[in-house]
Amino acid sequence: MRDKILIVDDETDIVNMLRDYFELNGYEVMTAGGGKEAVKGAEKQPDIILLDINMPDMDGLEVCRAIRNFVSCPILFLTARIEESDKIMGFGVGGDDYVVKPFSMDELGARVAAHLRRERRQREAPRIRFDADAAIDYSARTFYFKGQALSLAPKEFDIIELLSTYAGQVFDKERIYEHVWGYDSDGDSTVVAEHVRRIRAKLTAAGAPSYVETVWGVGYRWKK
Numbered sequence: 001m002r003d004k005i006l007i008v009d010d011e012t013d014i015v016n017m018l019r020d021y022f023e024l025n026g027y028e029v030m031t032a033g034g035g036k037e038a039v040k041g042a043e044k045q046p047d048i049i050l051l052d053i054n055m056p057d058m059d060g061l062e063v064c065r066a067i068r069n070f071v072s073c074p075i076l077f078l079t080a081r082i083e084e085s086d087k088i089m090g091f092g093v094g095g096d097d098y099v100v101k102p103f104s105m106d107e108l109g110a111r112v113a114a115h116l117r118r119e120r121r122q123r124e125a126p127r128i129r130f131d132a133d134a135a136i137d138y139s140a141r142t143f144y145f146k147g148q149a150l151s152l153a154p155k156e157f158d159i160i161e162l163l164s165t166y167a168g169q170v171f172d173k174e175r176i177y178e179h180v181w182g183y184d185s186d187g188d189s190t191v192v193a194e195h196v197r198r199i200r201a202k203l204t205a206a207g208a209p210s211y212v213e214t215v216w217g218v219g220y221r222w223k224k
Contacts, residue, residue, distance in 0.1 A: 002028045003116055006046035008038040008063070009078060010055045018050065021105050022112075035063045042067040047119070048112055050099075053079040053090070061093050068094030072141075072154055074115040078103075084190050091194045094153045097181060098191075114182035118158070129164055134208060136164055145208040155180055156199050159192075163212060163222035172219035196220060 005027045007018045012033070019029045030046060032038040035058025038051065049071070053060035064075055074096040079086070087098060096115065099108055127138040135144040141157050143150045152160070158180040163171065171179075173192040181191070200210050211223050 002026055003047045004028045004030065004044070005112065006030045006032065006038065006041045006044075006049045008032045008035070008041070008050065008055075008060070009052040010034055011052075014052075014078075017105075018108075021109065025109060035059060038063045039066055042071050045071065046073055048073050048115055049075045050108075050112070051075055051077055051095075053077055053081060053086075061089060064090070064095055065093040068153065069151075074119065074154065076111065076115070087190050088194050091155075091191065092198070096153075096155050118180070118182040119154075131164075131211075134211070136160065145203070145206045148206065150202050150206055150208075152202065153195075153198070156195055156202075159195055159199060160212075160222075163220060167222040168224045170215045170219050170221045176220065192220075 003026075005022050007015055007022070007029060008031075009015050009018070010033055015031050015033065019031055022029050030041050030044060032041045035055050038049075039058075042049070051060040051063060060077055060079070064077075068075070075094065076097045076099055077090050077095050078099050078101060079090075080101045090098065097111060099111060129136040129138070133146045136142075137144070138161060141152075141154075141161075143152060143157065143160055159176060162176065162179050173189040176192050196212055199212055203210055203212075209223070213221050213223050215221060
């Protein structure tokens with residue numbers, strides 16, 4: 001079965017270029033020319049979404065906020081913005097990655113393929129980890145504390161899965177980025193740090209200990 005990709009951008013030339021590229025590479029392509037159309041397209045449960053941020057009717061951040069609780073697929077923002085505050089805002093509404101315009105089509109294709117490979121790896125045999133009041137169901141991709149499930153974005157759970165699977169082992173930000181985002185690069189400390197901050201905030205709100213420890217100057221580890 002072909003992977004289904006939803007491409008959202010208000011620039012027709014960009015939509016056509018991306019559609020042609022991904023169709024040639026074997027994807028089933030859906031397109032949307034604006035935010036409201038994108039929300040409707042999300043109903044068809046794409047496997048991955050490429051989402052432009054700057055759109056006139058409903059920007060990409062609003063779209064991501066509207067659909068994130070109902071779709072679990074990776075959402076990659078397409079944007080000319082490169083400020084750290086913009087990245088933090090995007091991850092805060094549930095985005096998984098940023099691709100900065102102008103971009104290489106081959107690099108974008110590699111990022112999309114990497115995200116999809118990561119998603120497929122999550123569908124393996126069930127595993128569960130118990131730790132006092134916490135339980136992690138790796139197959140259902142759910143973290144429970146005292147029986148209550150935490151609402152985690154996909155990449156937040158990916159980080160928990162990586163660190164908890166190797167509890168006590170320290171991972172630097174670059175290694176976390178490569179494992180979780182599945183893309184061979186120098187890593188992005190802003191991306192990792194913001195996701196860890198959100199994980200900790202959700203654990204605190206649930207009354208749970210901060211399982212993710214900072215090893216200053218090195219990285220992060222899951223508390224044994």
